Amino acid sequence: MVIPEDLLFQHGAVVKTYSENEIIFSEGSFAKNYFQIQEGTVKISNTFDDGKELVHGFPFNGHCFGESYLFTDTPFGMDATALTACTIISLTKSHFINLVKNKPGILLDVNRYTAERLHFRYLVSSFLAISDPMVKIQRLLDHLKNYFDYTEPYSFQVPYTRYQLASLTGLRVETFIRVIKKMQALELLKIESSKIYY
Structure with a gap:
């Protein structure tokens, strides 16, 4: 976790619950709270007029989000939405x-x-x-595997859905699925019970 929970509570933090798909804050609003996820996953994204979405990340347990805006008077440049049911510490x-x-x-x-x-x-x-979708996917998986401190081949179970991974790489889900099947054939990853192991 970024800040110890007991320290947050000592300074007046409260726990708030959000249901799946509930908006935590919207682009254009101003930062009024520090948010740290106790449990769940949040989607940080922008949605455009044509319905397209650009996903910036999926912070989860122990992560904070939107914190840099607490140091400026600039409105949020993105939305934060509960991807799953969440409990979030708010200060x-x-x-x-x-x-x-x-x-x-x-x-x-x-x-x-x-x-x-x-x-x-x-x-x-x-x-x-x-332009090569396989290179995009490999770079993302390399980063995630390193972040979670895994080194052995196929030791890292990717904790994101195909849709989430496609969103992070800017690929269509169909393209992402086609490429990971090719990567499996090349023994770059394994797919077992619909889970991706890298």
């Missing part, structure tokens, strides 16, 4: 700022997490310049 902006002032080491932890997420965004953004 008001003023209490969060007080926490950071009282315990400046917390700011290092938050900045480290934000930097890791920015690295992931840069990686995913680089997919726009890659």
